[in-house]
Amino acid sequence: MTNTRAEAAYVRSVNAFKTPTLHLLHRRSAPFVVAVLSLLFTADRPAVAVADAHAELGEVLDELRAAGYDEDERRLPSGSARDICREWVRAGWLLPQIEGDTEVYRLSAHAVGALEITGRTGGGRARVSNSRVRTLLEAVERLAGDAEVDPARRLARLRQEREALDAEIARLEDGFAEPADDEELLEEAENILHLARELPADFTRVAESIKAMQRDVVADLRRDVRPTGEVLREYLERGQHVMQATAEGRAFAGALRLIGDPERIDALTEQLHDLLALPFSRLMDAAQRDELQAVARRIELGVQEVLTAQRRASHVITGQVKTHDPVRDRQVDELLRDVIAGLQAWTSTSSPDAPVTPVRSLPNAAIRHLRQSVSDLRAPGRPAPLTDDPADVEFVGDDTRAWGGPRYAELEAYVAGLGDEFDLGDAFEGADDETRRPVDLLGLLEIAHRNGMTESERVSVVEALRPDGTSRRFAFGAVTARTMREHDHD
Template identity: 35%
Template sequence: MSEVVGELTRAQEALLRPTLRLLDGKWAAFRIAVFRCTFTRDRRSIQAGRLHVQVDTFLTEFQSEGAEVPPNANGRALCNQWVNDQWLFRDHDAENNIVYSLTSSALEALDLVQSLSRDRVLVSESRLTTILDTVRRWALEASPDAQARIDRLNAQIKELEVERNRLAEGGAVAAASDERMLDGYTNLIDLIGQLPSDFKRVEESVLEMHRRILRDFREEERPVVEVLDEYLAKQDELVKGTPEGRAFDGAFVLLRDDALLQDLRKNVQVLLDHPASAVLDNRDVQEIRGAVSVIRQGMKDVLTQRRRLTATLKEHIVNHDVLQERELDRVLRGIERELVTWMESAGPRTAVPLELLPPTAKVAHLKERFWEPTTAAPPPPLEEAEDDTEILPTIEDLRMQGGPSLDDLREAVLEAFNRGGAGTLGHLFNALPLPLRRPVEILGLLHLASRVDALRDDTGTEVFEAIRPHGATRHFLAPAISFSSNEVTALKGVSLEGLSDE
């Protein structure tokens, strides 16, 4: 087979993959728009009924704007079709509700559309520097020559010592330019955007391997002990059996170090504190700021899938009744022997009357229960209510007993920052109006700080003077937090949908 024919075959196989099929066809833009507006980094799965209604709403909105949509389509039918096309994955959550989530192929397609819709430099200094640093590091580890490795390390040590001595003698620190930082931001956002699809691919690989093991269990005729031994052996090699599993195993060993993740969080904050980050939009800032969350959530999803499927296999092994299956097999084999004997003397059209179900008993009337005087007695008379009924609470009283007023708290933080008097959250809280001085509002402020990663371990504590709805004053100790300009900018774009008490 010539080279061009081989390339044609590889291209045809690539075009049949779900990733490219999602981007092909008349309704590709419609599918991409629905997926991007439905699934986000913080909302990875959606209940089936809610997604069906949401897709129906999108169809109505498209039609009202004159956009063309798939004919005779509804939310349920489209979701089922997308599951068959391997763009949506249907599963059960912890409450045993049916939920939808995007497959790794759909995530790859969305990442490709996102990268094509964002202006960026394809060849840049930061990208080439990343490649050179990666090649240099792996070449050092791959070299079998001990002297060559020593020479490489000595050269690196000498280069670092020269730079250290220059800075120690008062040399100027060459700060990165805005153009270089923007280039680095683009490269970093591109790398972070690939993480969800990579973790999803590992999760699907684990799911497929467990399905194959479960299928092998169902077809086994060996004793349960032998099957269990083989399962334990496969479980030990589960992660190392596929390229995705081996990659995740290496990442898991590297990223389960809390100190490393904390260092990553600090470095991200340093990047966002640079003046060049002011030109980034809120979505890009949230993408960079949520790098640690993406890594932890991806690892959590993969480990949860492994635990769920391991529990399923354990239940199958425990409930596998070999004796009952062997008894059924003997009955079926006996029926087959009798059928062969009967066919030796029976003609081709001979029939045997056989009742599959026993005849129904004909009973004219069957009393289900006997008469009981207590059940036939009328209910006791109602008691007359007194005239002096207690005063019912007002809507304002009920609202004061509810959760934190997140929208009002955010507006208070933004207003204080705009006035230039932004201090700690304790000073801000103690100056709020009485309706916003409830103890639960302290939790609301801490929640807003956590949404923009403003909670830090090195901050001290301060006193929050809270006032209960009935007027009593309470003092609480909470972290002394102050927002930076980048964190206030990120706070404006934080979605509080479904979290406010309104």
């Protein structure tokens, strides 16, 4: 008979060891991986440029190989620093990203979890302390209180808490304040460090869940064949509410209400600074003091990492939706499948060392000019020269000239009889109907500008008559023009 409980426990253990976290710790070179990752990535340095990571990893390799650590059972990995980082990316410990114009590495949630496990077991004193037990009891008590639905029992609990607070206030008002033991304060500080070590992995898991949701949305969008309008409505809404699309994101949104206030982070930083100035902090080693001082910075960087992932996911989803074209996407997919099929066919018939001729340039398209006429493209002869004599101009009907430009000759003759100065708006209103077209108003303004005019803040309104009998009203700054006499030409 099969032991079902044993099988279930064994399957859970096998699945756990398949995760990148335990796979990292199970490797022979796990001490080297953990040491390098802890050196490259710190609370103040969550992202490292790829070139810098390769250079620093190469220096660590040279130092350890020179010290002889490559000869014992904890063998160092072979290959260059670039090859090692690529292997870590494939294993899921490093995440390559583009930030600005620089490619950087970030720790995955699995790598952060592995570092947290080794830091908890290798550093500090892992023990059952009063602080940890009290934290557990208070958490259970708070959960039970929040889940309580009986108003009477909740009131009784609140009154009990108020009585305890009143008693503490009375003792302090009487001047009695029992000093805390340094050993107890140290336990409290170690408990804070224990809780703080779990935060980076939690933040990274939230960011990775958002990125995974982003990839799923983009993949679903490429496979979507629904109308673009329906796709836009659904996916834009998911992009705007990306934080609520995952369980980790919803949990983070609730926690952000507690830690997202900059004033709260500043207050936390000040409190940690004051704690490190107390006598009990001398019982902590230098690493613990640095870690305690960096708690606020860890929280700030974790929140920033998650919000950056949220903004990037919203931007990517929105951009994909705006450029969504199912027909084009299918064409691209078919083209890629054809390329992959051709590559497989070529590799099946060629040797591994067969040379590949690169395509250095694309062929030029041979495009020629198409004739637009079947007749001879050469003109039969030069056209007759134009003449300046108005008498030679012939108009076909009155409508041809009526829809033309200003009648300069008529306008200049009309202006010559208006005296030395005249108001341009009044002059236009008094002209004949044939010279009161909109274009004639422009011609009259041109003549006034050429002869000299003065503008004022007053507004003139005139009504122009178009050749088809309709009228249009124009408003412009009032203009006083003068008439050019014969002596003005001299």
